[in-house]
Every structure is written in structure tokens, then in C-alpha cells.
Amino acid sequence: MGEQVPDLSVVVPMYDEQEVLPIFFDRMRPLLDGLGVSYELLVVDDGSRDATASMLLAAATDWPQLRLVRLLRNSGHQAAISAGFRRARGNYVVTIDADLQDPPEVIAELLATARDRDVDVVYGVRSDRSSDSWAKRTTARMYYRLMCRLVGRDIPFDAADFRLVSRRVVDAVNALPEDGRVFRLVIPWLGFPSAEVRYVRAERAAGVTKYNLRKMLRLAFDSVTAFSAAPLRLATWLGLFGGLLSVAFVIGALAIKLTGQSIPGWTSTVLAVAVIGAIQLLCLGLLGEYVARLFQSSQKRPQFLVGYDSLDDSGHQALEREILPT
Incomplete structure (x- = not known):
């Protein structure tokens, strides 16, 4: 990948996503290659137990922009995004999940909006949540209303972790001292100029969701206790x-x-x-x-531990022996 700083880093947290990866590759690579900017696709493998890491390594052999950061253990979705923020090198950073419910094709519009309107944050906002159950839509509305009251700042409704941020936002987030940060609250709280891009949320492309009720409740508790007394x-x-x-x-x-x-x-x-x-x-x-x-x-325990970064070639063979079949 060389030493050149890419214009765009796309950070994708993954955990046991082997079923969706072929579809993800087919959609993501032609899209990013066609943007006309230098980029890195930084996939943070959050301690997957299936073939996710081996499939990513295999794809990286002929996709030089694909970068694998592997955490030593499963640390959670927000921790994986934190690891991506720490490691991303791009002037702009996009975070997106691997399930393709947030369409990668919107990335081009996020980047164009940031440049045309000269803003530091562009939120991907869901204009249609019909793919979600009634219970999930209702609890999501309750969550965002509560967070607006507690944080004391307008938070875009139906904006999760699909967004684009500039380098100075990334640096500001990385400089924050607390662990366990919730990005959908931290970034609006910082107050950088922002804009929105609306899109239709799709069904999960393959596999099953890793965000069960327990994890959603944990996110809600973390959101409340991290931002308000x-x-x-x-x-x-x-x-x-x-x-x-x-x-x-x-x-x-x-x-x-x-x-x-x-x-x-x-x-x-x-x-x-x-x-x-x-x-x-x-x-x-x-x-x-x-x-x-x-x-x-x-x-003072670290929120996550990085076991491997493909940008650093040292230890590459050891990692292949660990996660690739012999």
C-alpha cells in the first residue's frame, strides 16, 4: 500500500461475517475503485471465530487497498470502530457495517457532500426503516429522543454508525480520554459542522445479526451513563x-x-x-x-488489543499459520 496517505479510509467492523463477505467484496471493490480517489478499506476483525479473517487475507493478496486489522479477542462493535479510528490514515473516514443494510453506494454521496458543503461530518440517515420490526423502530425512536434530552444537543434521528468524518474529527475523537465511547453520541457532541444524506435501509445481505437484545440494552446503558448524570x-x-x-x-x-x-x-x-x-x-x-x-x-485496561495489522508485514506468516487451514 506504500506510505502515501489515502484520501479515504473505509472502516468496517466485522464479527463472524463469512457468509456476507463474497457479496460484500463484489459490491465494495468496484465502488471504491470507481470513486477516483486513493483509498484504504480497513476491516477490523473483532475476534471472529469463523473463516472471516482467512477470507480477508485471501482477498487482500490481489486487492492492495484491503487492510486487515485483527483484534486479539471480541471487544464489541464500538471498540472495533475505535480501533479503526486509531489505525485509519485517510483524510476522510467512513464507518459502515459489513451486512450491507447501509448501501456502500451512498459513500460517494457522503464524500461529495462533505466537499461541496465544506463540513466535517456527514451522517447517513435512514429515510425508511420498513426493513426493521415494529419493536425495533419504536425502541429506536425512544432511544434517540432520550439521548437528545440527556446529551443536550440535537442528534440525527435514525443515524447509527454509517457516517463520514474528516481527519480533524478523527483526531478529536482519538484525543478523548474515556474508554467505552458511543460514537453516535460522541461525534454530535463534539459540535463539528455537519450535514445529512438520506438513504433507504435494506435487508441484511446474508448471515444473521450480531446485535441482539442484550447488546442493544448494553448500548443504551452505556449511552446514558457515559453522557449524563x-x-x-x-x-x-x-x-x-x-x-x-x-x-x-x-x-x-x-x-x-x-x-x-x-x-x-x-x-x-x-x-x-x-x-x-x-x-x-x-x-x-x-x-x-x-x-x-x-x-x-x-x-486502565485497554478497550481493545490489536493482534495484527496487515499494513505491518512483521508477523504475517505467524498470523497465516494461526487462522488459515493447514
Whole structure:
């Protein structure tokens, strides 16, 4: 690939994507070759357990712009994007998933928009989410509305991790000290000039989604706790509400006692214990999320570890022995 800095880096996080790779190659290579700019296709293999890495190595033998960065273990989607940001060399960087739900053909429009309008960020915004289930569309709207309130800045609705950013945005993100960053919140929060390009989201080209309900919930928790102390204030208000509710119970119990209408029973006791207990557990859970983030930060463990980068030829044979069949 030489030492020349490419105009464009396309960062693609992948995890167990062997089924979609042939289609991905067929669509991505002619598109990038036809852009008329120098580029690198930087694929971050997030510790895949299938043949993803070996297929990428095989494709790279006659595709010099294809660059493989392999993480030592599965570190998660956002961590893989972080690794791509750290390693990307282009003046512009596009992030896109491998499943082809975000059409690669839109990359040309992202690049043209950035240049024509002189902006640092161009978001790919889904104009049609009919390929998603009703539940996913509904929860996505709730997520973006909540994030707009917590972050205190407008976040493009239906804009996930398909975007183009300039080199100065990449440098600004890489300079941030925190780990576990959520890119769909970090980049709008930085406040660089931005624009949008709308497109129709397609069905997954092949394979199955790796973003299950547990991972989506984890993303939501990370988004909230990384960007706002509002849940801690919510815990305070819930504690105040619980205290007022307890006072109301005491006043009610005294009033019933003084009027001689008290009837021995367990309903009011169970109700009071259940309400106060639920509030306490919720507050403890919210506090636990923040304590966990502080604990992880104090350990200073890296978010990801890069085991191999095809830009560096050292260790290439060792990697082939590790992931290619003998």
C-alpha cells in the first residue's frame, strides 16, 4: 500500500461475517475503485471465530487497498470502530457495517457532500426503516429522543454508525480520554459542522445479526451513563418521592388509628414495603452502573488489543499459520 496517505479510509467492523463477505467484496471493490480517489478499506476483525479473517487475507493478496486489522479477542462493535479510528490514515473516514443494510453506494454521496458543503461530518440517515420490526423502530425512536434530552444537543434521528468524518474529527475523537465511547453520541457532541444524506435501509445481505437484545440494552446503558448524570439525579428524586410516600403512609395510618377504623391486615404493609423496596433497588442499580464505570476506568485496561495489522508485514506468516487451514 506504500506510505502515501489515502484520501479515504473505509472502516468496517466485522464479527463472524463469512457468509456476507463474497457479496460484500463484489459490491465494495468496484465502488471504491470507481470513486477516483486513493483509498484504504480497513476491516477490523473483532475476534471472529469463523473463516472471516482467512477470507480477508485471501482477498487482500490481489486487492492492495484491503487492510486487515485483527483484534486479539471480541471487544464489541464500538471498540472495533475505535480501533479503526486509531489505525485509519485517510483524510476522510467512513464507518459502515459489513451486512450491507447501509448501501456502500451512498459513500460517494457522503464524500461529495462533505466537499461541496465544506463540513466535517456527514451522517447517513435512514429515510425508511420498513426493513426493521415494529419493536425495533419504536425502541429506536425512544432511544434517540432520550439521548437528545440527556446529551443536550440535537442528534440525527435514525443515524447509527454509517457516517463520514474528516481527519480533524478523527483526531478529536482519538484525543478523548474515556474508554467505552458511543460514537453516535460522541461525534454530535463534539459540535463539528455537519450535514445529512438520506438513504433507504435494506435487508441484511446474508448471515444473521450480531446485535441482539442484550447488546442493544448494553448500548443504551452505556449511552446514558457515559453522557449524563441525570440517572443519579433521578435516583435522588425517587428517594425523595419514596420519603414523601412513607410520610403519607404514616399520616394515613395515624388518621385511621385515631378514628378507630384500623383493621389488622397485611395489604398496606406489603404495599409500602414493595414500593419503597422497588425504589431502593432501582436507585442502587443506577448507582451501580456509575460505580462500575469508575471501577473499569480505574483499572486502565485497554478497550481493545490489536493482534495484527496487515499494513505491518512483521508477523504475517505467524498470523497465516494461526487462522488459515493447514
